[in-house]
Amino acid sequence: MSLEPITIRRMRFEFPAELDPVFIEGEPEESYVNVSMSLLLPYLEPYLIRTMTAAKAKVTDPVLREQLEGFIGQEGQHYREHAKFNEALRAKGFTSVAPLEQALEEDYRRFAKTRSLRFNLAYAEGFEAMTTAMALVFVGLDRSKWDPRALDLFSWHLMEELEHRTVAFDVYHHVAGGYFYRVGVGLYAQAHLMRFLIRATLAMVADSSERLEQLGGKRAHKQRWNALNLRVLPRLLPKVLRTYLPWYHPRGIEMPPVVRQWRERFTREATSTRGCP
Numbered sequence: 001m002s003l004e005p006i007t008i009r010r011m012r013f014e015f016p017a018e019l020d021p022v023f024i025e026g027e028p029e030e031s032y033v034n035v036s037m038s039l040l041l042p043y044l045e046p047y048l049i050r051t052m053t054a055a056k057a058k059v060t061d062p063v064l065r066e067q068l069e070g071f072i073g074q075e076g077q078h079y080r081e082h083a084k085f086n087e088a089l090r091a092k093g094f095t096s097v098a099p100l101e102q103a104l105e106e107d108y109r110r111f112a113k114t115r116s117l118r119f120n121l122a123y124a125e126g127f128e129a130m131t132t133a134m135a136l137v138f139v140g141l142d143r144s145k146w147d148p149r150a151l152d153l154f155s156w157h158l159m160e161e162l163e164h165r166t167v168a169f170d171v172y173h174h175v176a177g178g179y180f181y182r183v184g185v186g187l188y189a190q191a192h193l194m195r196f197l198i199r200a201t202l203a204m205v206a207d208s209s210e211r212l213e214q215l216g217g218k219r220a221h222k223q224r225w226n227a228l229n230l231r232v233l234p235r236l237l238p239k240v241l242r243t244y245l246p247w248y249h250p251r252g253i254e255m256p257p258v259v260r261q262w263r264e265r266f267t268r269e270a271t272s273t274r275g276c277p
């Protein structure tokens with residue numbers, strides 16, 4: 001199977017101050033899970049870039065080197081656009097999330113300083129395996145209640161995650177390698193990420209008690225939370241579990257047709273592109 005081209009698209013998304021943090025209509029919990037993901041990215045993606053930059057000198061395959069450059073370029077655009085989105089939402093409160101973000105930043109600084117390149121590459125692949133699975137789930141979910149500005153940001157980002165889905169895996173195996181190490185550190189990475197997502201979501205829920213009261217109070221909150229888990233987990237878990245198999249390779253994952261449409265659309269709408277096929 002041939003490699004997907006990696007196009008670096010510079011986007012100019014606009015997120016006005018009036019953007020509602022509940023950007024999925026009537027679904028504060030689902031919105032907050034996505035906000036948590038967005039809050040994570042300006043810490044995580046620069047760490048991925050630092051890791052890949054450190055690995056670059058050890059990548060001897062010119063095609064993989066080019067893919068690595070594409071990966072760095074795309075991730076660099078992702079966290080910048082998410083930082084703009086986060087700033088628009090931060091103006092609405094959510095003060096309890098700040099200490100969680102600070103702890104996360106310290107974790108990533110520490111990993112880069114004290115852990116081996118092999119660990120950091122395996123962490124990167126653990127995250128990339130999860131975002132690939134998330135992108136495939138996102139495509140199958142009902143997105144009709146999303147605010148179009150938030151939907152564009154997440155669609156563009158997840159489409160590009162699928163475009164570069166093989167890079168962290170290939171760089172890990174090229175530079176370091178080891179199946180059990182990949183799975184062990186990958187599980188650690190996913191638990192580390194999930195811990196932040198859950199804690200940040202709960203903090204936002206606690207910060208918006210008035211809003212939740214307007215949306216039916218505790219009972220409705222519990223019902224929506226259970227419905228969200230039922231909608232997402234049976235789709236997500238098998239996709240994540242298969243990444244632990246010894247014969248897993250992200251190249252075996254096909255890009256869904258709607259994602260191919262998003263590629264064309266966002267390439268058209270980008271203010272500039274690099275690496276177009």
Ligand SMILES: [Fe+2]
Nearest residue numbers: 045075078161
């Ligand atoms: Fe990304």
Ligand SMILES: [Fe+2]
Nearest residue numbers: 075128131161
């Ligand atoms: Fe990525």
